[in-house]
Amino acid sequence: MTNTALWNRRKQALGPTYSHFYDEPINIVKGEGVWLYDEKGTKYLDCYNNVVSVGHCNPNVVKALSDQAATLNTHTRYLNENIVSLAEKLSSKFPAKLDTCIFVCTGTEANDLALQMATAITGNDGVLVNEAAYHGNSIIMGAMDERRKDFGEKKWLETFEPPNTYRVPEGTAESFAAEIDKGIQRLADKGTELAATMLDLSFDSNGILIPPEGYAQLVVDKTHAAGGLVICDEVQAGYCRLGDNWWGFEKYDIVPDIVTLGKPMGAGHPVAAVVTTREIASKFAEIDSYFNTFGGNPVSCAVASAVLDEIDNNELLKNVTEVGEHLRVGLDKLNDKYDFIGNIQGSGLFWGLDLVEDRVTKEPMHDDKLRHITTLLKDEGVMMGSTGRYDNILKIRPPLIFSKENADQALAAIDKVFSAL
Ligand SMILES: Cc1ncc(COP(=O)(O)O)c(C=O)c1O
Known part of the structure; x- marks a missing residue:
């Protein structure tokens, strides 16, 4: 053909x-x-x-996948070694505070769940997201994409200018972070309070930006002062992508409240995660529960575990x-x-x-x-x-x-x- x-x-x-x-x-x-x-x-x-x-078709990942697929594939409602050891291995890569993992299948689902947690815990529904950011394809994540015009009025959403020091050379950590204050104010003008600031610290859809020193911490401080949580979307910036550190947020010496993972986690297999603190996970569990049919299945966990091993071993x-x-x-x-x-x-x-x-x-x-x-x-x-x-x-x-x-x-x-x- x-x-x-x-x-x-x-x-x-x-x-x-x-x-x-x-x-x-x-x-x-x-x-x-x-x-x-x-x-x-x-x-x-x-x-x-x-x-x-x-790497494409990494032999150790393929072997882990096919061995587990030939043995068992169910879901998280039974005890299974794979899901536990993946959660243990993954949280060992994070600051001690981020000790709780919840598995999903895509970056979109991870961001969706992170936002569910933030809105449930803060009792607010306002979201700040940087201009042109992409966080996924569900109705909520899609609505956060400023290029999508098909969602009508978004009372709960405001965007902030990304810290682009090439296009705004006079920009400083303080002046870029002041955009967060302005976003919080615009939400307040609409009667909305902040639940979360979404941060992709690679600023992928803005062309991969390196913010000025101190910027990320100011964003965290301003978000917390307004009662919101910081969600770091590490779908792009995570898994060693930026060098020197495993996670993008480590490059900027901050510790987010919730981290979302996806793409590189399964080297091609659909597996993603939310990593957060026990306090946040427990508060969320008091309000709601979460089940994802395929999230955390033993095959996906075997794959994600093999990916972590490959990164370490090589x-x-x-x-x-x-x-x-x-x-x-x-x-x-x-x-x-x-x-x-x-x-x-x-x-x-x-x-x-x-x-x-x-x-x-x-x-x-x-x-x-x-x-x-x-x-x-x-x-x-x-x-x-x-x-x-x-x-x-x-x-x-x-x-x-x-x-x-x-x-x-x-x-x-x-x-x-x-x-x-
Ligand atoms: C930063 C970021 N977050 C989330 C997503 C959504 O991930 P997925 O396509 O796995 O739902 C993407 C996808 O491109 C992304 O780049």
Whole structure:
């Protein structure tokens, strides 16, 4: 079957709801480590997929999955070793206070549950979320996405400007955090009090931002002073992604009230979690209970456990930190060479190149150009993505096993594509 025939069947069977990458869709049939292969055997370096944290089809994860699938798969209403040992292993990665895990299947479900906890415990229903943030696809998470216009008036929601020191160079920790005060005030003007501030400390959909020192703590303090809880969405920033630390919030020396996990946790298998304090979990349990049919099933727990082991056994945190630094040095050299790179931003194995029409005005590069760039990169055998409010930011977010050699290949491909523009 040709790709055109498959594409036509897909359009017929799935309808128009699904989007896809590249104007000419590619048919990926196999993954191995950092590599993806299409139906013709063409090999692509995967610099996009963070979900496969420990590599595509990691043999130890596949073995854990198939061994457990061949043994038993039920749910959390029976005793089972896997769920307990995963919770123990996972909480050992967190500050002592965050000692309670609840398993779900997706990042959306994790954020939904975190918000249920925050609203139940505080008795408030106001939510603060940064502009352009993405936290999931349920009706509540969807409504928090400012690009979605289909939810009518949102009395319970206010957005705050993200701490983008490239686009707002005069911004300080205090001035950016003052946006939280303003958001709290706007909620109060609508008669709503704060239940939670949602924080993705990678600011993924804003192009991977590094906030000024002290910013995160100010956000925590202001949220607590207003009676709300801080939910750190670590779906993107967690699992060593930013280097130096396991979790994005550790980079900024804060301890959130609730943490949500997803994508990299199962290296491709749908498993996600809420991690919180015993106090919060107990208060929530007094008000409500939670059951998720597939969340915490023994197969998912075996997979998530194997992912944690792979990260530890292969010292992937160290790898992310070292290869990330190597990548940064290479990206800085490209920054010197091409004046349409406005800024290189990010950390670890998570980088954004804010591409501009003009370095002085910082006008974002028009998004059809970035689409062209990612297509040319794909033609060079390298897969990257795009992000940002203006879709002008080239996103580099490879699996955690990415090597310096892989980074050099990615840098050479960017150089080649940029030099031909
Ligand atoms: C920061 C963040 N939170 C939550 C989600 C939602 O996760 P899921 O697609 O697993 O529901 C995403 C997905 O892209 C995300 O990037």
